[in-house]
Amino acid sequence: MSAEYATFGLAPAMRAGGVLANGDYQAHRDFVDFIVDGRPLLYQLSDLDAVSPLASDVPPAIFTAQVRSLLLEADAPLEGGRYVIYGCPECEDLGCGAVTAAIERHGDDYVWRDFAWQTDEHADLERNGYHGIGPFLFHGEEYRAALGSLLTGTAGERRRVLLIGARAAVLAKLAAALRIIGIGAETAQDATDISADELRTYGAVAFGRAVTEQERAAVRQSFEHAGVDVAYVEGLAPIVPLLVAQIENALDRSPQEQRRLTRLVAADGEAGVEVTSTCRVQLTAYRLDRLYRTHMYEVFDGVLEAGRHRLALDAKATKGESFIVARTSGGVLVEAMVR
Incomplete structure (x- = not known):
């Protein structure tokens, strides 16, 4: 040998x-x-x-x-x-x-x-x-x-997500989607009545857009008093697949320097993506129309070599309030389209 x-x-x-x-x-x-x-x-x-x-x-x-x-x-x-x-x-x-x-x-x-x-x-x-x-x-x-x-460690420990928001229907659908893919999720209006021991089981907290800054601060304070360091997700829009992607990103515990998908920029109808090794990258666009209906578009699915890439996106997919999700097998990034 x-x-x-x-x-x-x-x-x-x-x-x-x-x-x-x-x-x-x-x-x-x-x-x-x-x-x-x-x-x-x-x-x-x-x-x-x-x-x-x-x-x-x-x-x-x-x-x-x-x-x-x-x-x-x-x-x-x-x-x-x-x-x-x-x-x-x-x-x-x-x-x-x-x-x-x-x-x-x-x-x-x-x-x-x-x-x-x-x-x-x-x-x-x-x-x-x-x-x-x-x-x-x-x-x-x-x-x-x-x-x-x-x-002797805690490699097998699972983490859950606490969903805080005012739109019960959206939270219920989001919680169901997370549970289906294997992530524990519970919904609440605040964290006041949740014990410190239970708070320690959460790895992330996701806030709906209707949650006020004062309410968010109270939730953060509850976790701080329990001595829990969690990731906080500011929900971009009431779109379940988009919120799931945001939460997936927040739960990623892999070292930053060892990730494959390291950068996503969405601006002026283009997406900027950076990967550290050759891999398949999928880009999905989500947008809300004037009636708050959700539209979804697959805008790119291909293999990219290591480095930075600029990808033009379909104008129809990115008009109005829109968001881009970049996905590899090992990670997800989410950005709102900037104009």
Whole structure:
């Protein structure tokens, strides 16, 4: 085996859920990603819509078993000493396809090698191997410390969203949409009667446009008194898919420097997008007409190379009060169109 040492780390990551343009729902998944030589390994493989086995919504016993498996404290689940590195975010079935690799000890160290796309028990390295990726040789102490920290941490903790607003119908639809994609959500007019212990279960608070600044300040004060640091979302418009996208962005705990979608600007009928690696980007425009009816347009869906891009948008999609949602498999950004 010929391999140079690579650094190994872990970082929070997200598979962005949402209400898609065709009306389908995409599941939200929080997981822990593998950071190899300072970059998410997922981005080094290809533009995959996938999550690692270290997902926050798996039962604690299974999560612990996954960690111990990667530490080689249990037999490999696949033939040839192979382990699932990334799998389907919707069902985690091997039949949907998964990135696998052989993991083995090399003295006191660990090696990940022979990465492949696998859909059954046998990996065809010649046909489906990720040639040029790996092998990666990790220092044993660093590798064990990173994975071992998950056994004593709160990697499996789920976060909820508190929805504050005056329009009960919109809040109910928003809460239902969030729950469908896997995000817990409750509605309230304020946070006065919510206990400190319950406030600590929330990761974000979303305010409707009708909530006054005084009411928002009172909610923030309740969270401050409970010692809770949450993200606050200022709802741009009573459009459920748009609000879901805003909340998804607020819940993203991945380090800023390791995100794939890093910038969105919407102005003068154009969208400015920046990505850090080649990936598929989808742009959706939402607008309200004079009767406050919602109109939705798919304005771009394609693969962009790393860098900054300017994309012209259909004038019909961006007239009046309009908003742009940029989406990759791992993140969402939202901006109001500026004129």
